Amino acid sequence: MxxxxxxxxxxxxxxxxxxxxxxxxxxxxxxxxxxxxxxxxxxxxxxxxxxxxxxxxxxxxxxxxxxxxxxxxxxxxxxxxxxxxxxxxxxxxxxxxxxxxxxxxxxxxxxxxxxxxxxxxxPGIDRPALAALLPSLGDNDLVMLDLGANTECDTRNLVQFAVMGAAYARTALDLQAPRVSLLNIGTEDQKGTDQIREAANQLRTALHLPMQFSGFIEGDRLSRGEVDVVVCDGFSGNIALKTAEGTARFVADLLKQAFRSSARSKIGFLISRPATDLLRNHLDPNNHNGAVFLxxxxxxxxxxxxxxxxxxxxxxxxxxxxxxxxxxxxxxxxxxxxxxxxx
Missing domain, CATH: 3.40.718.10 (Isopropylmalate Dehydrogenase)
Structure with a gap:
């Protein structure tokens, strides 16, 4: 060994x-x-x-x-x-x-x-990044980075994160050419900071890397399964991660309260239990555990x-x-x- x-x-x-x-x-x-x-x-x-x-x-x-x-x-x-x-x-x-x-x-x-x-x-990496797997509606989980290692990032950092995130997705998700997007406040080319727009320009020209650059993605689309890797600075990424985790707990607690509200709701819970168990399993952080310092x-x-x-x-x-x-x-x-x- x-x-x-x-x-x-x-x-x-x-x-x-x-x-x-x-x-x-x-x-x-x-x-x-x-x-x-x-x-x-x-x-x-x-x-x-x-x-x-x-x-x-x-x-x-x-x-x-x-x-x-x-x-x-x-x-x-x-x-x-x-x-x-x-x-x-x-x-x-x-x-x-x-x-x-x-x-x-x-x-x-x-x-x-x-x-x-x-x-x-x-060698060649300015800053390490923290990457993790998040649940999505797609066939695979979603790789997201950086999630808190770097609160401020320049264009070079974001591009390096994209390269590292794609390499990690090929390993963790068994993908040959992961779809990579930059987290932004809109999907239009003119949206976002100068650093994000320039990073997008550089990634669009990277034609021979084992990845597909898919432009910008907004926060409400993260879990839709439209991309495999989402890149952002650590400040935005950590907020997005905590918001997603909090929303998952909110939905679970809301369902729990709703099912306890009346006798009819309790009967409905018994009927829908396979679906709620599937939801709970999909949102359980233990099933997506393991963040990586890249x-x-x-x-x-x-x-x-x-x-x-x-x-x-x-x-x-x-x-x-x-x-x-x-x-x-x-x-x-x-x-x-x-x-x-x-x-």
Missing amino acids: TSSSRIAIDAMGGDEGLAVMLAGVAQARRRFPAMEFLLVGDEAAIREGLKNHPNLTAASEVVHAPEVVAGNEKPSQAIRRAKTTSMGVAIDLVKQGRAGAAVSSGNTGALMAMAKLSLRTM GLNGLVVKSHGGANEIGVANACGVAAKMVRDDLTRRITEDLANFEAEAA
Whole structure:
């Protein structure tokens, strides 16, 4: 087993604790039997927890880290303890080449700061971006970036995000030529900031990249399945993500209240339960779990802090696919091709 086939797991990060992390990794092991794992954290606690997962024990190595990054800890404080925390050690294993990717459900700000400081950005990439999968009405999920790593972006950043997002969609969604759009306040060519319009002009001329540039898209069309990748600055992306998550919870709560409002509504709920279960499953963030820091010299996946074992398994699955398809190499090649074409 090569080091690139291993995934480093921050076993102590996340709200749900070690038991859920190990259960999720064990489920991922069943999905990807060729993968092995480096489980980072309190060695005694991890070995005790592994007694419940013999299939994972045979495919894992425990790496001791005595400390844990707290959920409310400032990134500047966490960085100073990187060498002794489960999060920092997991990232360092990627830097050392002992693991092909790292997965953590811990503090997002600390994970971002540690990953950027330890792994640095890839040659030709100015800034890394945070990408995630969102549910849509199409045949596939939607890749969206940046979701908060960069509050302000220039034209070059947006173009690089598009190249990275398309490469990621080819891996995560198994698409040959993903449809890529820029998030904007309108679909007309004259709409938006100078940076967005210029980024669109550059992407329209990128004829030999494995993507289809589809122009601008507005926020109300994100979930329609019309595109595969949506690119924006981190400020707009984070607002769009939180708004979508809040809307999903609002719809679910509204349906729950409606079905409880009368005896007739309760009967209606029983009749429509298969459809509501399908809706709940489609909107469940655990089924779309696994945000990725793109543009670093190493692969790092952020799992939801409150992810259940299904969510953790899906985050590990995202990491496994990126390692399998050598996402970093794909991004490097696509960016080189774009720059050569633009020269």
